[in-house]
Amino acid sequence: MIENKEILFTGSDTEGGITSGYHMNDGVALKVPYSFFGSIYDEDEARAVRIAMAQESQTMGPQVALFQKEFAKIFEVKHALAATNCTTAMHAATQAFGIGIGDEVIVTPNTFIATSLVILKEGAKPVYADIDPLTFNIDPKQIEDKITAKTKAIYVVHFAGQMCDMDPIMEIAKRHKLFVMEDCAHAAGSKYKGRPAGSIGDIGCFSFHSLKNITTLGEGGMITTNSDELAEKLQRMRVMSITHWPSSQTSFEFAGYQMEKKSVKDYWLPSHFNVIDDNGKWGCNYRMNESQAAVGRAQLRKLDMLINKRRESSHYLNVGLKNIKGIRGVFEDPNCYHAYHLYTLLIKEDELGASRDEFMRVFTRKKEFRAFCIISQIITLQD
Numbered sequence: 028m029i030e031n032k033e034i035l036f037t038g039s040d041t042e043g044g045i046t047s048g049y050h051m052n053d054g055v056a057l058k059v060p061y062s063f064f065g066s067i068y069d070e071d072e073a074r075a076v077r078i079a080m081a082q083e084s085q086t087m088g089p090q091v092a093l094f095q096k097e098f099a100k101i102f103e104v105k106h107a108l109a110a111t112n113c114t115t116a117m118h119a120a121t122q123a124f125g126i127g128i129g130d131e132v133i134v135t136p137n138t139f140i141a142t143s144l145v146i147l148k149e150g151a152k153p154v155y156a157d158i159d160p161l162t163f164n165i166d167p168k169q170i171e172d173k174i175t176a177k178t179k180a181i182y183v184v185h186f187a188g189q190m191c192d193m194d195p196i197m198e199i200a201k202r203h204k205l206f207v208m209e210d211c212a213h214a215a216g217s218k219y220k221g222r223p224a225g226s227i228g229d230i231g232c233f234s235f236h237s238l239k240n241i242t243t244l245g246e247g248g249m250i251t252t253n254s255d256e257l258a259e260k261l262q263r264m265r266v267m268s269i270t271h272w273p274s275s276q277t278s279f280e281f282a283g284y285q286m287e288k289k290s291v292k293d294y295w296l297p298s299h300f301n302v303i304d305d306n307g308k309w310g311c312n313y314r315m316n317e318s319q320a321a322v323g324r325a326q327l328r329k330l331d332m333l334i335n336k337r338r339e340s341s342h343y344l345n346v347g348l349k350n351i352k353g354i355r356g357v358f359e360d361p362n363c364y365h366a367y368h369l370y371t372l373l374i375k376e377d378e379l380g381a382s383r384d385e386f387m388r389v390f391t392r393k394k395e396f397r398a399f400c401i402i403s404q405i406i407t408l409q410d
């Protein structure tokens with residue numbers, strides 16, 4: 028048996044990082060600890076993993092099926108499909124939309140690279156529409172100007188856990204016959220006019236990476252859609268373009284018996300499937316495993332509690348920062364329920380009398396501020 032001490036690792040320079048290194052203008056790197064707020068695991072998750080480990084099936088079995096079903100219910104969508112992470116979820120979505128060489132996708136520039144990467148991977152061009160400086164989300168007024176005959180879709184990111192202004196975005200998309208993909212990596216628990224993230228666009232993609240609002244053992248993702256047609260394509264893109272034969276096609280004659288259907292007893296019958304491309308798009312293996320899904324189910328039950336904690340800390344900061352000249356706390360859109368995946372400060376350097384980097388150094392050195400390490404982005408306002 029492996030002793031705990033052999034598997035415990037407390038170093039801070041692991042790949043993927045538990046600290047974020049900022050390269051400051053003075054050339055001295057600043058290390059800021061990340062928050063693993065979303066990964067507050069207790070006996071619920073441990074029990075869930077033990078149950079999953081005892082199962083016969085270790086991938087795409089009962090836990091995944093239940094996680095998908097429970098997720099779809101909470102996020103008010105018809106279909107939820109678990110994936111390995113949000114990037115692969117968005118890649119499957121880009122393929123399901125049929126986006127390819129020569130196409131353009133309008134996307135927010137204020138995001139992690141993954142949102143643009145999946146467009147580039149399919150040979151299409153990301154076209155950036157600028158953000159609203161109040162919310163840091165894509166500005167619907169900037170989208171229409173960017174639409175050309177080549178535009179196929181609009182990819183929005185609900186930045187920091189505050190949803191984009193979805194009504195005008197959906198109206199523009201409808202008028203120009205464009206797909207809308209919601210990158211919900213920050214937005215599990217967020218709402219727009221009472222509607223959950225991932226339930227408004229054609230497809231929503233979630234991340235359950237360690238830093239996210241809910242997490243599934245380090246990595247994980249979910250794809251949501253209300254479209255049966257897209258769900259069917261996404262299913263194939265997620266599992267190597269495999270389409271299982273309908274059971275009636277597996278009937279055959281054997282030793283004078285007509286075998287009509289696969290029954291429970293006939294587990295030994297081979298599984299028949301076709302592997303066919305979807306207009307040149309080939310699927311990959313983006314499957315989630317059972318232990319991750321089991322943890323995801325336990326985390327879903329904690330979603331409200333985890334978001335409340337984030338909101339409590341963020342509201343405390345909003346109040347405390349309110350009257351400090353040169354610093355703007357988070358603007359909350361009254362149409363939105365903010366999940367506060369990130370707490371993003373806006374610095375006006377001339378008013379503050381200090382540069383962003385100077386401010387960050389002081390802020391991260393003070394022990395009492397470090398408690399609020401959900402702060403992970405500080406933006407400098409530039410005219």
Ligand SMILES: Cc1ncc(COP(=O)(O)O)c(C=O)c1O
Nearest residue numbers: 112113114138139141212234236
């Ligand atoms: C906005 C956004 N989209 C997508 C991703 C990618 O998520 P994942 O790591 O699950 O692939 C991230 C990760 O941080 C993100 O912040």
